[in-house]
Amino acid sequence: MNTNPRIKDLALHDRPRERLAAHGAESLSKEELIAILLRTGLKGFSALDVARQLLAQFPTLDALARASLTELRKVKGVGRDKAVTLKAAFTLAQLMAREIQAEAPLLDTAERVADLLRELVRFGEVERFHVLLLNTRRRLIRVEPISQGTLDTILVHPREVFRPAIAANAAAVVLAHNHPSGDPTPSEADIKVTRDLIRAGQLLKIELLDHVILGRKTAERPKDYASLRELGFFYT
Numbered sequence: 001m002n003t004n005p006r007i008k009d010l011a012l013h014d015r016p017r018e019r020l021a022a023h024g025a026e027s028l029s030k031e032e033l034i035a036i037l038l039r040t041g042l043k044g045f046s047a048l049d050v051a052r053q054l055l056a057q058f059p060t061l062d063a064l065a066r067a068s069l070t071e072l073r074k075v076k077g078v079g080r081d082k083a084v085t086l087k088a089a090f091t092l093a094q095l096m097a098r099e100i101q102a103e104a105p106l107l108d109t110a111e112r113v114a115d116l117l118r119e120l121v122r123f124g125e126v127e128r129f130h131v132l133l134l135n136t137r138r139r140l141i142r143v144e145p146i147s148q149g150t151l152d153t154i155l156v157h158p159r160e161v162f163r164p165a166i167a168a169n170a171a172a173v174v175l176a177h178n179h180p181s182g183d184p185t186p187s188e189a190d191i192k193v194t195r196d197l198i199r200a201g202q203l204l205k206i207e208l209l210d211h212v213i214l215g216r217k218t219a220e221r222p223k224d225y226a227s228l229r230e231l232g233f234f235y236t
Contacts, residue, residue, distance in 0.1 A: 016048075031055055034064075037089055038082050050077035054086075060125060065090035093119050108138045110227030113174055113212045117143070118224070121178040121214055129177040131161050133170035134209070141168050156193050158200035165206050173201065175211040184215030184226035191233050198234065210234075 016032040025033065034054060035047035053075050058064035064086070072083035097119040107113050113132065120143075121128050128148045133141040144164040147156055165173050175197065179185075186194075194211045201208040211228040215221075228234060 030061060034086070037085050038078075050075070050082075053077065062125065065094075104139045104141075106137070106139055107132060107134060107174060110210055110212050110225060110230060113176060113210065114214060114225040116140070117176050117212075117214060121176070125180055127177050127180065129156055129175070131164065132174040132176060133165050133168045134172045134174065136171040138172065138209075141170055156197075158197055161197055162200060162204055162206060166204070170206060172207040172209050174209050176214065178214045182216035182218075183221075184213040184224065186211075186213055186226060186228055186231065186233065191228065194228050194233060208234075 016028055016036050019032075020028055020036065028036075031048060031051040034051035038047040038050055040047055054064060054072075057075050058067055069080070069083045069087060072078050072086060073080065078086075097116075105112065105116060107116065116132075117130065121130065126148050129146045131144045131146055133144060135141055146160050161173065161175070164170075175194065177190075190211070190213065194208075197211075198208050209229070211233075213226045213228075215224050215226070217224040
């Protein structure tokens with residue numbers, strides 16, 4: 001027996017669409033945002049029910065975004081139109097992230113770095129390390145993927161970071177990677193590799209501006225990222 005509340009059983013102000021309009025998309029859960037895209041469910045099942053089934057089948061948004069139309073349609077309540085809507089929504093998010101990169105944004109704060117990379121790395125199931133190549137005005141030249149590791153483990157060598165920077169004639173770089181656990185607190189390894197790369201950049205006359213780690217917000221943690229520069233780790 002289904003004990004989860006259906007949208008039509010919720011008070012008007014508790015329904016996902018009304019809550020998004022009143023409080024913003026950030027106030028909704030993943031299943032509620034997916035339910036808005038689905039609009040309706042099967043007879044006896046609400047859009048929230050179908051959203052819960054999707055997240056049970058694809059536990060992360062990254063997995064859901066990668067699912068094919070055929071895989072999506074295997075979930076009860078997801079027909080062709082709903083599968084196409086989901087695929088279109090995730091593809092738009094990816095295109096938006098690419099457009100932001102193409103606009104050569106100013107990356108002079110950790111917050112702007114996090115805004116740029118959030119959709120690219122935060123749903124990864126393993127750590128993915130990127131270097132952002134910047135010109136003399138701190139504007140993005142491009143984002144260069146460097147490496148990826150197992151869960152919460154990544155290895156980075158200075159030559160992998162600075163080779164693309166030299167090739168692009170970058171004046172400065174910013175390091176960034178994700179923590180799949182959701183906690184962006186830097187590890188001892190994060191601190192060590194940052195200090196090693198600061199020294200390597202000094203030798204090459206390419207400034208390392210920051211190392212930004214992306215995670216997830218919680219009630220106790222209002223920011224979904226950490227800046228090693230802001231935390232005071234930028235000394236050698």
